[in-house]
Amino acid sequence: MSRNTGLVCSEGHRAVLDALIATGLTFHLYTNEKTPEHSDDWSQYIEPRLIGYAPVPLNAAQWTIQDGTPAIARYPDVEFKFLSPPQEPPVEIFGSFIISGGRRLYAVSPLATPFAVLNVGDALLLAPTLVQGMAPIAPVLPKPGPP
Numbered sequence: 001m002s003r004n005t006g007l008v009c010s011e012g013h014r015a016v017l018d019a020l021i022a023t024g025l026t027f028h029l030y031t032n033e034k035t036p037e038h039s040d041d042w043s044q045y046i047e048p049r050l051i052g053y054a055p056v057p058l059n060a061a062q063w064t065i066q067d068g069t070p071a072i073a074r075y076p077d078v079e080f081k082f083l084s085p086p087q088e089p090p091v092e093i094f095g096s097f098i099i100s101g102g103r104r105l106y107a108v109s110p111l112a113t114p115f116a117v118l119n120v121g122d123a124l125l126l127a128p129t130l131v132q133g134m135a136p137i138a139p140v141l142p143k144p145g146p147p
Contacts, residue, residue, distance in 0.1 A: 013071035017063075017130055020073075024101035025058040027078055027128055029093050036108035042099045045108070048091055050117060052083035058098070058128065075128040082117045082124075090116040096126055106130075 030045035047053070056078050066072045084091075095110035107130060115124050 011067075013069060013132060014065055014067055016132070017065055017071050017073045020100075020106060020130065021058075021060050021063050023104075024060070025098050025106065026101070027056045027058055027075075027126075028097050028099065029053065029080060029124070030095055030097060031091060031093060033094050033114075034110075036095075036110060040105060040108060042097065042103060042105040045095075045097050045105075048082075048093065048117075050082045050084040050091060052081050056080075070132040073130040077125050077127050080124045080126070082122050083120055084117070085120055086118055090118050092116050093124060096128075098128065098130075 028042075028045070029048055031048050032046040034040075034044060047055070058075055058078075063073050063075050066074070080093075082091075092114040093111065093116075094114050095108065097105060097109070098107040099105050
């Protein structure tokens with residue numbers, strides 16, 4: 001018996017991203033220093049317990065998809081604003097993750113450098129991006145809180 005392996009074309013990459021986005025995705029942050037692995041599930045990531053933090057539902061209509069191989073889905077910048085008073089030691093954000101409405105973990109992105117929440121009003125601005133089955137998430141300039 002011979003096997004015939006098919007090449008996934010550009011339209012197939014876009015269809016995969018369209019289907020994934022349509023599941024109803026939610027964007028979260030995590031505070032534990034964990035190296036993502038393919039076998040992870042969402043419960044292995046600890047979310048911040050800070051006033052003002054809440055996961056952000058990602059509206060399917062706001063994604064833009066760039067066709068190609070690979071296809072790239074981009075979402076507008078998402079701002080997380082923290083209203084908790086400073087803590088000792090400071091809470092550090094190590095990365096973000098995206099789950100589906102069915103609580104399936106679809107993407108995890110560690111930050112290049114952890115973001116320390118030092119002041120009331122500190123904000124972290126991130127740009128969710130899905131590339132085929134991966135979600136590299138690049139921090140956009142973190143906004144400092146009031147002095």
